[in-house]
Amino acid sequence: MNILIVEDEARIASRLERMTRDILGDRLQSLMHIETLHEAMEFLEKNPLDIVLLDLNLNGESGFDLLKSVVAGSFHTIIVSAYKEKAIAAFEYGVLDFVPKPFNKERLEQAFSRAIGKDNKAINPARFLAVKKRNRIQIIPIEHVLYIKGAGSYTELYLTDGSKELHDKSLEKLEQLLAYLFERVHRSYLVKASEVKEIAVKTGSKYLAVLKNGVQIPVGRTKYKSLKAKWI
Known part of the structure; x- marks a missing residue:
């Protein structure tokens, strides 16, 4: 380190x-x-x-x-x-x-x-995420973030207004900061729990988290049962 x-x-x-x-x-x-x-x-x-x-x-x-x-x-x-x-x-x-x-x-x-991920207890609520712009830092309120997608060592923040921002932290690091509010539904996605309408099953045994705005996020097979119990 x-x-x-x-x-x-x-x-x-x-x-x-x-x-x-x-x-x-x-x-x-x-x-x-x-x-x-x-x-x-x-x-x-x-x-x-x-x-x-x-x-x-x-x-x-x-x-x-x-x-x-x-x-x-x-x-x-x-x-x-x-x-x-x-x-x-x-x-x-x-x-x-x-x-x-x-x-x-x-x-x-x-x-x-x-x-280093050994102790995730007592998570304190972050209210903002800071995003680097060309000549400034943009502060994004957490309530404006719907879901987060991993993009290699970076992440993509998908916002309520339909826009997308690139964040320098990995999905794992953001999961540590936002575990009180976001759910890891897939190896590549964090979703705000309050925005999930249902967990759906599609043909071919594909699982999806359907958000209130209609966006569908893939759900990992190993995550399906535990997540289904939360949003039945």
Whole structure:
């Protein structure tokens, strides 16, 4: 895994580095520490990452200025901050976890476990997805997303107005963030549960999730029974 720590206090950054190495062990491929928002922005543009550990107060600058950009990235973001009152806002923008300072190794390990898919409990509701445009970041409310289709290492967001947006996160990463609201009906699709009208069976034993707007989404054979019970 490739990890970036964005933290302006050397003592805390050193502690995060030590704990990260202890927790991830052989999983860790690279670990970088940066102190300023500007340097972090430049690094993120040029280097592939799996996780960013981000403080919200960096030499008086707000980590939220960086957060709005990083949540559009292909990696997960974990906030490490003393500003507990900012947790709800951070989760709304799609961070994976919020580790309050002072923290211990067990709490940081829990956050990493969620990032690698070992612990999906206590999912906090994201209210927005950030999408990269040519010269800006577009914030899309979750209520505008009907379903999500995997497209290799990217995903396609299908919206209520009939438009489509490309997101840098994989389907697996978005599933971690949106499991409270979306159902994995197929290896390539996440569907908003509240938009499913019925589960239909077509000729040739093809299963479909029929949405309220008439769109039909394929349902995996192994998913059919459990999903049928939810929408009978």
